[in-house]
Amino acid sequence: MSTGLTPEFVHGLMKEMPTLEKDFGGSSISETVRNYLHWKLMDAVDVIGPTTEGMKIWVFIGPTGVGKTTTLAKLAAQFRLKAQKKITLISLDTYRIGAVDQLKTYAGILKLPLEVAFRPEDLKKIIESNMHQDLLLIDTVGRSPNDSKHLEELRDFLAVHPRLENHLLLSATTKDRDLSQIVQRFSCVPIKSYIFTKLDETDEYAPLLNQLLRDRKPLSYLTNGQNVPEDIELATKVRVANLFLNTLHWN
Secondary structure (H helix, E strand, O other): OOOOOOOOHHHHHHHOHHHHHHHHOOHHHHHHHHHHHHHHHHHHHEEEOOOOOEEEEEEEOOOOOOOHHHHHHHHHHHHOOOOOOOOEEEOOOOOOOHHHHHHHHHHHHOOOOOOEEOOHHHHHHHHHHOOOOEEHHHHHHHOOOHHHHHHHHHHHHOOOOOOEEEEEEEEEEOOHHHHHHHHHHHHHHHHHOEEEOOHOOOOHHHHHHHHHHHHHEEEEEEEEEEOOOOOOOOOOOOHHHHHHHHHOOOO
16 A cells, blocks of 8 residues: 655654554454544544634635635635624735736625735835734735745735734645645744645645654644635545545455
8 A cells, every 4th residue: 555655754654553453443454544544534634623713814825726815715704704803905916917806806706905016115004004803814925935035025914913824835736845845944034724625626634644754843723626616625634634534445
C-alpha cells in the first residue's frame, strides 16, 4: 500500500506496528492498519473553527488561481444569510483584470458594502472606518511564491493593523514540493490557518496532509467546487482523516 505520506510519518507508524493488533484490532490486517491510521491522523491534525466572537478581520492570501475570491464569497454568503453578520468586503486585488468587478458582483447580490484599497494607508483607513462591523473579509491579489517584490507589498499591506487574521489558501492540485515552497514564502506574514481548496479536482490528498504534518498549522475550511455558497465546509479531524483514508487502495 503506497500512502504518499512523508517518510518521517511512515517511520513513526512502523515503529508502533507491534502494538496495533492489541489496541486497534480488526477482522483483518488492513482493517487494523486503517483503524490505527484513522486514530493517528486525527491525533496529528489540528483544526480551528470560526471564532466570530467580537469583531474579526479575515484576510485571504495565496498563490494565483487557488480560489481566494470565490472562497471569500462563500463565507460572506454563509455569515450574512445564516448568521446575519454585519460584513464589509475589501479588495486589494487591483492588478487582475475584473477582480474587483467579480467581488462587486458578489457584494451586490449579498447587499454588502465593498471597499477597495490601493495602498497600505488606504487599507488602514478602511479598517478604522469599519470597526463597527462584525466581520471584514479582505481579498488579496494572487502572488507567485517566487515574486519576492509582490510578497513584500503584501507584507506591507498586512502590517497596517494588529487584528488581521491571515488565512493561506492551498490548492489540492498542488504538488508536495510546491506546497512546501508556497508555505515557506508566504510565511513572511503570520498565518492563522490553512484553507484547502479544489478538493473536487483531484483524488490525491497526501500532499495536503503532508503539509499539515510538517508544520502543524491548523486547518479551518475545505472547498470542493465553484458553487456559492454551498461548496465549502468546516474542517474537522474526522473529515480530514476520512478524506485521506478513502483514497487508499486496501488489499
